[in-house]
Amino acid sequence: MAYEVNGQTIEHDEEGYITNLSDWSEDLAKVIAETEEIEMTDEHWAVVNFLREYYEEYQIAPAVRVLIKAIKKSMGPEVGNNKYMYELFPYGPAKQACKIAGLPKPTGCV
Amino acid sequence: MSDDVKKFLYLNRKAPYGTIYALEALEVVLIGAAFDQDVSLAFLDDGVFQLTRGQDTKEIGVKNFSPTFRALGDYEVTRLYVERESLEERGLSPDDLQEIMYEDEDDDWAEKPSIRIVSRAEMADIIAAQDVVLSF
Amino acid sequence: MSTLHTVNKSPFATGSLRSCLAHARSGDAVLMIEDGVYGATAGTGLSDEIAAAARGGGIGIYVLGPDMAARGLDAGRVLDGVITVDYAGFVDLAAKHDRAVAWL
Numbered sequence: 001m002a003y004e005v006n007g008q009t010i011e012h013d014e015e016g017y018i019t020n021l022s023d024w025s026e027d028l029a030k031v032i033a034e035t036e037e038i039e040m041t042d043e044h045w046a047v048v049n050f051l052r053e054y055y056e057e058y059q060i061a062p063a064v065r066v067l068i069k070a071i072k073k074s075m076g077p078e079v080g081n082n083k084y085m086y087e088l089f090p091y092g093p094a095k096q097a098c099k100i101a102g103l104p105k106p107t108g109c110v
Numbered sequence: 111m112s113d114d115v116k117k118f119l120y121l122n123r124k125a126p127y128g129t130i131y132a133l134e135a136l137e138v139v140l141i142g143a144a145f146d147q148d149v150s151l152a153f154l155d156d157g158v159f160q161l162t163r164g165q166d167t168k169e170i171g172v173k174n175f176s177p178t179f180r181a182l183g184d185y186e187v188t189r190l191y192v193e194r195e196s197l198e199e200r201g202l203s204p205d206d207l208q209e210i211m212y213e214d215e216d217d218d219w220a221e222k223p224s225i226r227i228v229s230r231a232e233m234a235d236i237i238a239a240q241d242v243v244l245s246f
Numbered sequence: 247m248s249t250l251h252t253v254n255k256s257p258f259a260t261g262s263l264r265s266c267l268a269h270a271r272s273g274d275a276v277l278m279i280e281d282g283v284y285g286a287t288a289g290t291g292l293s294d295e296i297a298a299a300a301r302g303g304g305i306g307i308y309v310l311g312p313d314m315a316a317r318g319l320d321a322g323r324v325l326d327g328v329i330t331v332d333y334a335g336f337v338d339l340a341a342k343h344d345r346a347v348a349w350l
Contacts, residue, residue: 058181059173063144066184121347123265131350155265234269237347238249245348 003031017098017105024052024102032100036091043079044088044100047071051101061106064094116241117148122157124246126176127167132160133175135246140178143185150189151182154196154233161192161207161225176208183212188224195230248273250343254280254350257292266349267296272304275339277331279310283317288325300327310336 003010003018005028011019016035018024029048033040040048050070054062062070064085072080089096094106120139124131143149153161160176167174179190190210197203210224228236237243251270257263263278263285270276276299278286285296286309300307311330314321324330331339340346 054181057177059175059177060140060181062181062184063140065144066181069184123262123350154269155261230268234271237269238247238271240345243249243345243347245350 003028003035005031015099015105018102021102021104028102029100032102036096036100038089038096038100040100041088043075043084044097046075046079047085047088047093047097048101050074051097051103055101055103061094061098061103063106064092067093067097115146115148117239118142118150119237119240119243120149120151121237121243121245122151122153122160123155125156125159126165127170127172131246132157133173135244136175136178138244138246139182139187140185143187149187150191150236151187152191152193152233152236154193154230156196156200158192158196158200158202158207161190161210162202163206163208179208180210182210183224188212188214188222189226190224191226191228191233191236193230193233194227197227248275248343250274250339250346251276252346252348253278253282253285254348256281257285257296258290262349263292263296266347267299267305270299270303270305275306275308275343277308277310277336277339278328279313279336283309283313283319285309286314286325286328286330287319287323289323293325297325297327300325308335308339 001012001014003012005025010023010028013019016032030040038044047067050067051061068080068082068085078084085093098106120135122132122135126132139149139151161179165174165176192207204227207225211221212224213219214222251266251274253263253266253276255262263282266276285292296307299305307328308331309324309328311332314330321330
């Protein structure tokens, strides 16, 4: 199973998470988002970029409440709240956004 | 805090990469943090090796999870008790440990250290004050 | 408020028993189980240390009989001051104390 991006083949697991984290690129993120039926807006990118930075620093994907708290801090409460996050990523902010961000599937959270 | 909040202590006594205990403990802490309990971590015996600075696992092909301890503050886990005698027996001092900070919500988000160095007798008292002790 | 400590490793292989004894407080109980039962025998290099902990400090020291029997350790070789319990005795100890701490 693989994504096709700019003529490159990028492996993913049965749920769509990429196998090799260093394969990630913004173009790949757009391709994954498309398969998730998500059109990437600035708010989507803010979440995806935050997740990537968090993973880079701490080697884990944050729990949803940690994610929401951080987005609230950086982008304000109208974006950083549970309801809006689910509007951006209807199948679960951490699960879907992590997939688009090229991170491993988060353990034990949505 | 309401009455159904219990005091949980995760007791870490193993070095980080030789066995899976340390990583498993950290994963349980992160998942367990969702349950809004009063959680703290204790590091004694070889467990103190989990917090040393400068860990680099690139060449042994396993994940370096030491940076993850620095995320614990985001999960409201802000007390990491480290036993002084265990450090000393291993030729370590508190300066050999990485810096782990949390933001204190009740003090205008001031940054404070999460690591608290305690004596063996204090560690015994900390254990005795818990509702639940989970050993790793 | 007291604690039941369990030790399941041989004291000749790890420092778990020693560390446990160093953190037990007056009124606590220490129960040796599985390979921990090797710590309950008399005439070893650690007997004096363990016997001293059993005598002083107000700590009750126990050993699980079935784990001794499984390893061929005769009841007559149990250190003075160490009390042998069966599974029901283990349950009683767990019920009597406020928390259990495993020294792995």
